[in-house]
Amino acid sequence: MEKILMINPEKCTACRRCELVCSAKHTGEFNPARSRVSVAAFLDENFYMPLVCQQCDQPVCMEICPAGAISRDEKTGAVAIEEAKCVGCRMCMLSCPFGAISYIPEEKKLVKCDLCDGEPECALFCPWNAIEYVEADQAAVAKKRQVANRLKDALKEVRV
Amino acid sequence: MFGWIGQVLRVDLTKGKISVEKLDSGLAEKFLGARGLASKILYDEVPPQTDALSPKNKLLLFTGALTGTGAISASRYNAVTKSPLTGTIAASNSGGYWGPELKFAGFDGIIVEGASEAPVYLWVEDGHAEIRSAAHLWGKSTHETEDILRGETDPDAKVLSIGPAGEKLVRIACIVNDKNRAAGRSGVGAVMGSKKLKAIVVRGTGGIKVAEMKAFRDTVLDILKNKVKPNATTGVGLPAYGTALLVNVINAHGIFPTFNFRTGIFERANDISGEKLAETFLVRKKACFSCPISCGRATVIPSGKYKSSGEGPEYEAAWALGADCGIYDLAAVTRANHLCNELGLDPISLGSTLACAIELYEKGYLSREQAGMELKWGDGEMLVKATELTARREGLGDLLAEGSYRMASELGHPELSMSTKAQEYPAYDPRGAQGIGLNYATSNRGGCHVRGYMISPEILGSPQKLDPLTTKDKAAWTKTFQDLTAAVDSAGICLFTTFAIGAPELADMLKYATGIDYTVERVLEVGERVWNLERLFNLAAGILADKDTLAPRLLNEPMPEGPAKGLVVKLGEMLPEYYKLRGWSDEGVPLEATLERLGLA
Numbered sequence: 120m121e122k123i124l125m126i127n128p129e130k131c132t133a134c135r136r137c138e139l140v141c142s143a144k145h146t147g148e149f150n151p152a153r154s155r156v157s158v159a160a161f162l163d164e165n166f167y168m169p170l171v172c173q174q175c176d177q178p179v180c181m182e183i184c185p186a187g188a189i190s191r192d193e194k195t196g197a198v199a200i201e202e203a204k205c206v207g208c209r210m211c212m213l214s215c216p217f218g219a220i221s222y223i224p225e226e227k228k229l230v231k232c233d234l235c236d237g238e239p240e241c242a243l244f245c246p247w248n249a250i251e252y253v254e255a256d257q258a259a260v261a262k263k264r265q266v267a268n269r270l271k272d273a274l275k276e277v278r279v
Numbered sequence: 280m281f282g283w284i285g286q287v288l289r290v291d292l293t294k295g296k297i298s299v300e301k302l303d304s305g306l307a308e309k310f311l312g313a314r315g316l317a318s319k320i321l322y323d324e325v326p327p328q329t330d331a332l333s334p335k336n337k338l339l340l341f342t343g344a345l346t347g348t349g350a351i352s353a354s355r356y357n358a359v360t361k362s363p364l365t366g367t368i369a370a371s372n373s374g375g376y377w378g379p380e381l382k383f384a385g386f387d388g389i390i391v392e393g394a395s396e397a398p399v400y401l402w403v404e405d406g407h408a409e410i411r412s413a414a415h416l417w418g419k420s421t422h423e424t425e426d427i428l429r430g431e432t433d434p435d436a437k438v439l440s441i442g443p444a445g446e447k448l449v450r451i452a453c454i455v456n457d458k459n460r461a462a463g464r465s466g467v468g469a470v471m472g473s474k475k476l477k478a479i480v481v482r483g484t485g486g487i488k489v490a491e492m493k494a495f496r497d498t499v500l501d502i503l504k505n506k507v508k509p510n511a512t513t514g515v516g517l518p519a520y521g522t523a524l525l526v527n528v529i530n531a532h533g534i535f536p537t538f539n540f541r542t543g544i545f546e547r548a549n550d551i552s553g554e555k556l557a558e559t560f561l562v563r564k565k566a567c568f569s570c571p572i573s574c575g576r577a578t579v580i581p582s583g584k585y586k587s588s589g590e591g592p593e594y595e596a597a598w599a600l601g602a603d604c605g606i607y608d609l610a611a612v613t614r615a616n617h618l619c620n621e622l623g624l625d626p627i628s629l630g631s632t633l634a635c636a637i638e639l640y641e642k643g644y645l646s647r648e649q650a651g652m653e654l655k656w657g658d659g660e661m662l663v664k665a666t667e668l669t670a671r672r673e674g675l676g677d678l679l680a681e682g683s684y685r686m687a688s689e690l691g692h693p694e695l696s697m698s699t700k701a702q703e704y705p706a707y708d709p710r711g712a713q714g715i716g717l718n719y720a721t722s723n724r725g726g727c728h729v730r731g732y733m734i735s736p737e738i739l740g741s742p743q744k745l746d747p748l749t750t751k752d753k754a755a756w757t758k759t760f761q762d763l764t765a766a767v768d769s770a771g772i773c774l775f776t777t778f779a780i781g782a783p784e785l786a787d788m789l790k791y792a793t794g795i796d797y798t799v800e801r802v803l804e805v806g807e808r809v810w811n812l813e814r815l816f817n818l819a820a821g822i823l824a825d826k827d828t829l830a831p832r833l834l835n836e837p838m839p840e841g842p843a844k845g846l847v848v849k850l851g852e853m854l855p856e857y858y859k860l861r862g863w864s865d866e867g868v869p870l871e872a873t874l875e876r877l878g879l880a
Contacts, residue, residue: 132564132565132570132573133565133566134566134568134569134570134571135376135568135569136349139348139349139569140349140496142486143349143492146486147488147492148486148487148488149347149348149349149486149488149489150484150485150486151383152383152483153484162457162458163458163588165562165563165565165579165588243500244349244500246507246508246566246571246573247573
């Protein structure tokens with residue numbers, strides 16, 4: 120069964136540890152600016168959410184890439200950029216609805232989440248499971264339960 | 280360099296000159312960074328007799344070797360300067376995002392010297408810096424300042440600033456970063472204000488290298504999964520209730536200072552507890568950079584006269600603004616705490632100074648006319664008003680702005696100031712925890728719990744339980760706690776990690792981050808070195824052993840009730856032993872052999 124990164128914004132504390140471990144694994148340095156995952160922290164509104172590639176079923180980036188450099192990794196299901204084929208046109212970056220692909224000017228390279236070859240560092244280090252690496256069908260069940268819980272609480276408030 | 284970046288920014292505000300200097304790797308190895316390294320530089324560059332609010336004082340903002348790395352809770356920077364409150368060396372540390380961002384921008388620290396004629400702010404971006412006018416920001420709150428400056432620079436920039444309190448040279452003003460994190464104590468905000476420096480804005484896209492990435496990663500993962508998360512305090516208590524989970528615990532031990540330390544039990548303690556906050560204004564828990572503990576409290580008062588949003592109160596603030604003033608209206612306490620963040624005030628010193636003022640008023644030493652308003656225990660509205668007045672030095676606020684010791688001395692009754700070396704105590708009455716009393720008396724920045732948190736062994740039983748009511752072994756424990764804390768602060772990680780880890784884990788993280796062979800012994804030696812250096816600064820500033828004491832109330836008036844009933848602090852039983860263990864003379868001066876051993880001779 121394919122696994123996916125499930126994001127639980129309500130569990131995020133905006134500590135940004137995911138950015139640190141991601142950059143360390145992929146660049147050898149602690150550098151949030153080079154992380155494949157970023158926490159969008161709306162501190163005044165008390166809303167924090169890790170943003171990362173959704174590894175879409177029909178990836179816009181893959182469709183739009185003129186060099187055919189983007190394909191799906193069969194083992195992990197990750198949408199992957201093949202460096203040797205990439206021409207650096209950045210169409211993938213422009214078209215991604217989640218802003219999940221970044222361009223590194225110094226290296227003339229486009230980078231995105233590769234699910235760490237099936238062992239995502241961000242999920243391993245997240246202290247509160249705001250990022251989890253779970254079986255795709257479990258993820259749906261868990262999400263449904265969350266939504267149901269919220270609805271239940273909302274109804275409780277309305278009825279009072 | 281590994282761990283450290285290797286560069287320091289020097290900013291001369293008198294000349295408007297900025298330069299970049301190499302970090303001295305030898306000093307970095309000996310002092311780690313943050314509190315230690317910045318204290319060393321201050322000691323070398325600023326004569327200890329310097330007037331704290333003169334342009335000759337310097338303000339150092341330094342990160343540690345671990346700040347911004349993936350180490351546990353490695354978010355801290357220290358603001359180091361000569362304190363306008365105590366006259367001692369000041370080192371106030373803060374978390375949030377600002378410290379790590381400074382390293383990503385290519386600097387381990389900033390040395391600010393001189394003073395500007397007109398208000399300015401500093402903009403630091405990836406290895407460059409410039410001084411810009413802050414005329415449009417003067418008078419603004421830290422929150423307004425931060426929003427405006429992000430608009431002017433970069434939406435991802437991190438901002439450190441002072442509020443109106445720092446501008447008005449309030450001696451209990453703090454430096455605020457990321458809106459609700461503060462280098463809170465010893466009036467460091469007033470030093471920044473004296474330099475007319477409103478803010479430092481930082482944006483960095485660089486990285487931090489560590490020497491042995493794999494070993495470093497595995498060590499941190501082990502600490503996270505096997506130590507911090509399973510620990511009852513760091514994994515459960517602090518995340519759920521924040522530091523204010525201590526309110527009921529400390530009150531139950533009868534050492535929750537109430538009515539300006541007249542007693543140690545507050546009848547309405549639960550009303551200002553972390554549990555109560557969780558039921559009422561808590562929206563969610565919030566973490567500093569890289570921290571798995573997340574003790575931060577995002578709080579919103581949704582309606583009513585105190586409607587506001589922000590963070591906290593933390594334990595010490597809930598106590599100072601609450602119990603110490605006899606106040607149990609959590610909305611008023613929370614609002615006052617939000618105001619402290621926005622206006623740039625230290626809530627511990629503010630609350631304690633107000634409590635002192637109430638007692639002075641009650642005893643007739645402070646008249647209705649002098650105060651300009653009625654002062655009474657338990658009045659939440661008075662608290663919120665006093666907070667605003669203090670930040671602007673208006674009316675009663677001009678008195679409170681001097682801190683309790685100067686205020687009470689001015690009114691002829693310094694004995695009613697609950698302070699050591701003119702800095703107000705935090706939220707533990709030492710009559711029922713003798714070791715914390717010794718720590719208060721000997722702390723290098725005056726009344727303070729986070730120089731040597733003896734509450735941990737005496738009350739919380741970590742790493743082992745000591746009898747809080749006796750003085751036995753307290754000198755040795757206090758010394759060890761003070762040394763370890765100095766090392767933790769210098770490394771750039773949060774002191775709260777020490778509920779779950781100790782010197783061995785710190786040594787491992789430092790070793791793999793820097794590539795230098797740090798061991799438990801070396802780490803504690805760094806701490807001891809920092810402690811002695813701070814002591815040398817204070818002695819040279821004229822603050823001698825006679826100031827290693829406590830407020831007369833704690834030494835002479837027995838605790839009236841509770842588990843510590845009848846006790847005073849037996850400081851005389853602990854202090855000589857402490858000096859001896861430290862390798863100091865009977866006059867509290869480090870012996871030549873001690874300084875030589877620590878490389879300070």
